Amino acid sequence: MAKLSMKERYSLLTRDLDWTPTYVDPKDVYPYTRYEGIKIHDWDAWEDPFRLTIDSYCKYQAEKDKKLYAVIDGFAQGQGHLSVADARYFNSLKLFLQGVTPLEYAAHRHFAYLARHLDGPGARFAALCQSIDELRHCQTEIHTLSQFNKYYGGFHDWSRMHDRVWYLSVPKSFFDDGISAGPFEFLTAISFSFEYFLTNLLFVPFMSGASFNGDLATMTFGFSAQSDESRHMTLGLEVIKFMLEQDEGNVPIIQDWIDKWFWRGYRLLGLVAGMMDYMLPKKVMSWKEAFELYLEEQMLNGLFPDLEFYGVRPPRHVEQAIIEKEYVSHQVYWILYQFSFAAAFNTTVPTDEELDWLSASYPETFDRYYRPLWEKARRIQDGGGRFFFQGLPQLCQTCQIPMGFTEPGNPAEIAQRHSEYKGERFNFCSDGCQWIFDREPEKYVQAWLPVHQIYQGNCGGATVPEVLDWYGIEQGSDNLEYLTSPDKASWDEWHAPAALPGGGK
Amino acid sequence: MGYELRTKVVDPKRNTFTYLVERFGDKPASRYQEASFNIQPVENFHYRPTWDPAHAIYDADYTALKLTDPYSYTDPRQYYYTPYVANAAERYESFAQTLKYIEERRLLDRLPENWHLVVTDFVIPLRHYESGAQLISVNASRFAFGTTVEQPACFAAFDRIGNAQLLSLVGLSIAGGASETLTEAKKNWLYSAALQPLRRMIEELLVERDWAVALIALDFIDSQLYQLLYAHLDDRALYKGAGAYSLLARHFNDWYGGHKKWLRALVKAWANDPDHGDANRTVMAAIADRWYPRASEAVRTIAAGVAEQAGSTSALAAADRSAAETAGELGKIGITVTEGVPV
Amino acid sequence: MSTAKTRWVGVDLQDSDDTRMLVEAMEVDNPDVTVRHMPGIVKLQSATELVIKRETVEEKVGRPWETHEFQMNIVSYAGNISEWDDDQIVIKWEH
């Protein structure tokens, strides 16, 4: 008997299951794939990005999970949390659980939408696999981080926080933006832009950071998730090429989406930039290095010449991101530092060694602009105070980050942009965010901006403690300064030299 | 340093996440609980979907069936990803072993001719039915409100495409690894009179906008169809020397036995909801009025086909029996079925 | 950045025992590969393309190896997976 090739067999087991309905109008079966202006003439031209049937999927995934949970359990049983570099490290995980885990879940739900509503069976099947993968990522993250929740603040109410807390409206609105777009834009936004173009800048820093800071559990879940992620990346690239090849009229639409989602994703990654340079006690690499390696070298020099073939150019405003690599992490962490009275993580002034590392990593900007700020913050702290921004910040209507970004190339001048729509003024942190708003003002006027919602009285009350209560933040434990935090106090207590060995275990 | 640390007793400060403490009390939570409760965003959505501006991104109004607290529902199997995928891997492994055994002993070739026809003309074409069922299930996974409800629908979608692939593997096996049997099966799915009421109903469910209506109506078919093909005919196959049929059917019958647990539990939750129970029962009775007769007819037409083409003397009676039994089962959990039940 | 831009393709693998054999196999089949160790990760890069051949991996690991298994080790990659079939995986830029 002639053995079918992997490709033929796969095709029979996936796309050949499809049929064209005759009792109902096929257009009614797939109602969502025509309003965005993308034209697909031939779904059969779809190249399956990977060829994994359900049985082998389950086999490999079960094997991965077995290994992963063995590590998680072993780490928890051995009190692995005590052997990370420093308790300060957990702040990066708090940000991850509050900000990233919910996005995995959102991806699970909306890839289910694609798995139902794309016309092409090959694409639907790839989306189905991604949907269930994303559920895996969400759940393995919860299970990994659950052990830290038992000992440290900031982890305990992440899903409520994701719906309510100010800095978490940044990732939430990012994903809501994708979900509320049509299926093809969602694919461009999440599969291509996020999963392929930007994913390395998100995951590699977190996972290498975990590895370097002694957190075996997080490293293992991260890498285990990333092994699925490579399938998602392949899907992302296939999606873009497929749409570009189907119709020339698709090219300008997709270019616009690439432009939009690059900037949207890049702004979101600002949180990762701040995390990398400031929250990891032991640094893996600087944001600037990671940006150069993953974004400039691999994407701009590698990917975009490939896309040029289809008439696609590098994303609009990317040159501003390149300029910002010298300072964006400092700007973001400076925001987090002065608003950590309202955050579910602790921040602190970098140590002398860290300040020196930052100087060395950012020779053009750090000593000139940011070291003086940290020195002043430390002086305030030495005098018994703690510098906080005693008020609420101006927010960007699009990315929703406090407007702390500056004119390109001038870290000393806060950028201010605004547009008018139907007689109302809207403010933006950058040309990129303004451009995104101006394309679709009907969408962004709906944004649930945390500061404005507080002022409308929709967040539990008029005072900071009332709002923090509504956020689910345990005051004095989840928030504020790291050095005076319960996390730090417990860590010191648990690591105090033992006078006498206690019990046997 | 490691040694020193282990000499200290470090007590946890918290048993589990706040929302689980609020729901289940201040004690350590199970992994199912951690993975499934209060995960989905519920408020403060930023933008309305451009593909459905009348709804929010997650919206209880994607169905007429309501739960006062979406997390009042629990999957009785307590599946989250890891146990789900581990069980599925075992199921596929066990099926592969069965198929290998069958191939080694050439049991498919040794099927009596009429049983061979049941497999090629009635069972293998159902890979398309399973594929349609996948679309209905994954739609529920997207549009249900709350993680405990949507999660089993996601697994069901994955199971359905898995079932479609298993049926396809049988087709490949019959054709000695080539594609003819599958090509024939597709023709049957599209044109065989015995399968058309089934295909028609599935297609109509694909344009049903209420995800829960489609899911319940699909189960009206599943319950009767699985009973007929994978339980009743399995039983007959043993009498009639069609060992391969029985060996294969068992896997599908077992699957449905596990699958129906989560959906029936959900129906119960809808029917017994403290605030919406009565309204839900009314909605479900209307779903039954509309779809149950269609499901019974679809399955009965298949039974008639099996009777006519494969000479079965028991299939029609079995279909009627399973229509009545299913109606009885549904009645016990809150769906009043009055139409489409043979008397 | 230099003006003559190299278009790297690359793959990041989890730094584990299994991976070591994979890296050795890739070194055999990709003479121009550079290998760089980062925390938890082995980063392989090539200025042309990267090939992972089933046969070579099987020689290194001493057992049958399906190309699907590659996904157990991969963390990330740069390039386009232009082939992933029974015998090999090829990562390169297409245009």
Add this chain to the structure above:
Amino acid sequence: MAVNALGPYDFPSADRQENFGDDMLVHVLWANNMMFCSAACFRAPRAMPWEDFKAQLMDPWAASDPDYEPSAPKGWALDGKPFNPEPGQSLAELGVVHKGLITFEA
């Protein structure tokens, strides 16, 4: 450009003026002081006199920086244009719009 949508897609702005009654949102940026990562956002009555706005809202915020002197602010600008607020003028009279921006140096 407009949003592509299946069906009417026209939702009111979440932060339209009417949601704040007689008040509005006003942003204040201390332009030459990087200690403040961004401008502040206040809710203030449109009829609030400038002196009250400064003393009750702006000064306590600016005092987050211990080097702030309430008498120091100069070089006022409203949405980029220099202006000289008089103590008794209301925000509305000064031409401050909902979500507008006042800057100063000190």
